Every structure is written in structure tokens, then in C-alpha cells.
Amino acid sequence: MKSGIVFINLGTPAAPTTSAVRQFLKQFLSDRRVVEVPRLIWLAILYGIILPFRSPRVAKAYQQIWMNDTSPLRYFSQRLVDGVAKKIGAHYPGEEIELRLAMNYGQTSIADTVDELLAAGCERLFFLPLFPQYSATTTAAVHDEINRVFSRRRDIPQWSWLRNYHRQVAYVEALAQSVRQYWSEHGRGERLLMSFHGIPKRNVELGDPYQRHCEETAAALATTLGLNDNEWQLSYQSRLGKAEWLQPYTDKTVIALAMAGVKKLDVLCPAFAVECLETIEEIDGEVHEYFVENGGEEFRYIPCLNDSEAHQNLMFLLCKSFIEEKTHLFS
Ligand SMILES: C=CC1=C(C)c2cc3[nH]c(cc4nc(cc5[nH]c(cc1n2)c(C)c5CCC(=O)O)C(CCC(=O)O)=C4C)c(C)c3C=C
Numbered sequence: 001m002k003s004g005i006v007f008i009n010l011g012t013p014a015a016p017t018t019s020a021v022r023q024f025l026k027q028f029l030s031d032r033r034v035v036e037v038p039r040l041i042w043l044a045i046l047y048g049i050i051l052p053f054r055s056p057r058v059a060k061a062y063q064q065i066w067m068n069d070t071s072p073l074r075y076f077s078q079r080l081v082d083g084v085a086k087k088i089g090a091h092y093p094g095e096e097i098e099l100r101l102a103m104n105y106g107q108t109s110i111a112d113t114v115d116e117l118l119a120a121g122c123e124r125l126f127f128l129p130l131f132p133q134y135s136a137t138t139t140a141a142v143h144d145e146i147n148r149v150f151s152r153r154r155d156i157p158q159w160s161w162l163r164n165y166h167r168q169v170a171y172v173e174a175l176a177q178s179v180r181q182y183w184s185e186h187g188r189g190e191r192l193l194m195s196f197h198g199i200p201k202r203n204v205e206l207g208d209p210y211q212r213h214c215e216e217t218a219a220a221l222a223t224t225l226g227l228n229d230n231e232w233q234l235s236y237q238s239r240l241g242k243a244e245w246l247q248p249y250t251d252k253t254v255i256a257l258a259m260a261g262v263k264k265l266d267v268l269c270p271a272f273a274v275e276c277l278e279t280i281e282e283i284d285g286e287v288h289e290y291f292v293e294n295g296g297e298e299f300r301y302i303p304c305l306n307d308s309e310a311h312q313n314l315m316f317l318l319c320k321s322f323i324e325e326k327t328h329l330f331s
């Protein structure tokens, strides 16, 4: 039985232009899972302020980071998928397993990817959102889209998904390995800051488990690295708008650390599977500058897992349980 595996990332603009960024932001920020502000108020903010003013500014930021004719998010996500496809091909030589990358916003959509895999004869599908920590703003938004796609089909294939992998030993080990490798090449900083993408505080109060997942990832990583409580810290980045988001905020934390005399700071972004605007431009650009402007000397950004061997092995392991699942034998 032919199977399809779909890795899903958030999405990214098709080009580093104002119109492409506007189109991406419009689709992304119109999703009720992403922004829970009352609709009419939000549409006024989105169309009156965010789309006209943010799009040109963010397009310039994408121009700075565009690589190999695409965005880093797409570039590294595709390389990860290609690497895992090779591993799966080598490990299951007799089996027909197709791997694809899809985006929840922008191209290639989940709908087009499912159409393609079903047309190619796949009879069961596995969806793997590249969000280690569950949040309704990301993971549930992907789940909604998968359901929307199948709601339009009469003949729904056998399908499953992975909800989260924030405490998977192979994930925490992969993060630890990349920190250790960085330390072996550059020496160790005075503190390790783990910066996660933020969400509004209200979402957590209403039941989103994201904060707990981030805390569990951070604590597991600190334990794996053998760090004491005063050797690491957790913070939340990428706040948008005036409402309170999860605290402590990354920018304020970094400024406070610099002002408290920390000179050498290591920074890791565990919620981001691959490099993107929020890691390269925001963390290693903006936040890096805040650190140096406030007395810090070395802001040492540790790259995401990207298409590293450890990340490919983790993804292979997550796919393995689907590949070896036997439910299809009942059909
Ligand atoms: C209300 C706004 C947002 C919420 C909630 C949010 C949650 C969230 N996002 C990610 C991962 C990524 N976000 C990225 C970019 C990005 N995020 C927002 C807003 C919210 N995110 C915006 C407006 C943007 C676009 C850039 C900008 O205008 O600043 C990206 C990078 C995409 C890229 O092309 O590089 C990622 C990845 C997570 C994990 C998350 C909640 C857990």
C-alpha cells in the first residue's frame, strides 16, 4: 500500500516583495486560530494598519535574508524533507513512501499536496507539523486545514498526524547535540537563553498548553546538558500588537542580562525547527544589537536544527512509527 508523508511548516512569502508579503500576511493573520481578537476590530487593524505598513517593512527584512532564491524557512524545510526521504528510501527499500513539504499558509498548500499524493496512488497519509510544542495558533490551525481539505472529499484515506514532540528524547538530544557542538567550536557562554516564539497570554489562560510544552522542553534540555538553574533561562520572542504575551520577553531579558554584566550570551530558539525571519533577522539581528548596545560583548546565536543529521534522524524516528503502523492491514 503506497503511503504519503507530509511535513508541514507555517508558510512563508513566495518572494521578498511587498505584494508577496502582503498576500502571505493577509492569509496568515486572517486565520481565527492565529488572532482571536473580535473580527471587526481585527479586520480594521489588519487592513488599516498591518497590511499597508508592515508589508513593505517586512519585505525589506526578507530581502536581507533571502537565500538560494527562496526564504530560509522553505530552503531548510525542503532540505530536511529531502534528507529524510533518502533515509526512508534506504531503510524501507521495498516500500512505496512519498515525502512532501507543505505550508499551512502560501505555497505549496496542504490541499494541493494531498491532491497530488492521492493522485499518485497514496492510500494512507501521515501529517507531521514541524512545531515541536503544541499551540492552537500553529498546530490546531494545521489540524483545521487538514480537516477542511478532507471535508471536501467523498473518499477520505486512512490518515494520522503527530500532535507534538516537545519531550521526545531524540528531539531534546538533537538540541543538546547542537549546543554541545557549538560550545566545542566556540567555547561556552556565561548563560544559555532558550527563546521560544511567544503567543498571547490570554490563549494560555484559555487552555493552550504551549507554555507548559515550552517549559518542559527547556527543563529537559537543561537537564540533558547538566545545567544549574542559574546557567540557563527561558524567554518568549516575536510579540505582535499591544496585548500582553507570554513573559519574560526575549528583548527585555537580553537587555537586562547585558545590564547585569553578562558579556557572553548563548541563544537557542528551540521552537523553530528551521531558520526563518524570526531567528535570523529578529534574534541574530535586532536582539543581538540590543545586547551589544547595553554592554554585552558576544551574542552567540546557536543555529536551529535545520537539515542536520540529528534532525533528519529525529524526523525519521517520528515517521517510523507511522510507517510501521499496521492499521492499514484491516482495510
Ligand atoms: C498574532 C500573531 C502571531 C502568533 C500568535 C504567532 C505564533 C507563532 N508563530 C510561529 C512561527 C513562526 N512565525 C513566523 C512569522 C510570523 N509570525 C507572526 C505572527 C504570529 N505568530 C507574523 C506576523 C510573522 C511574519 C513576520 C512578521 O511580520 O514579523 C515564522 C517565520 C516565517 C518565515 O517566512 O520566515 C515562523 C516560523 C510559532 C511557532 C508560533 C506559536 C507557537
Ligand SMILES: [Fe+2]
Pocket (backbone or CB within 6 Å): 197, 238
Ligand atoms: Fe509567528
Ligand SMILES: [Fe+2]
Pocket (backbone or CB within 6 Å): 238, 278, 282
Ligand atoms: Fe517578527
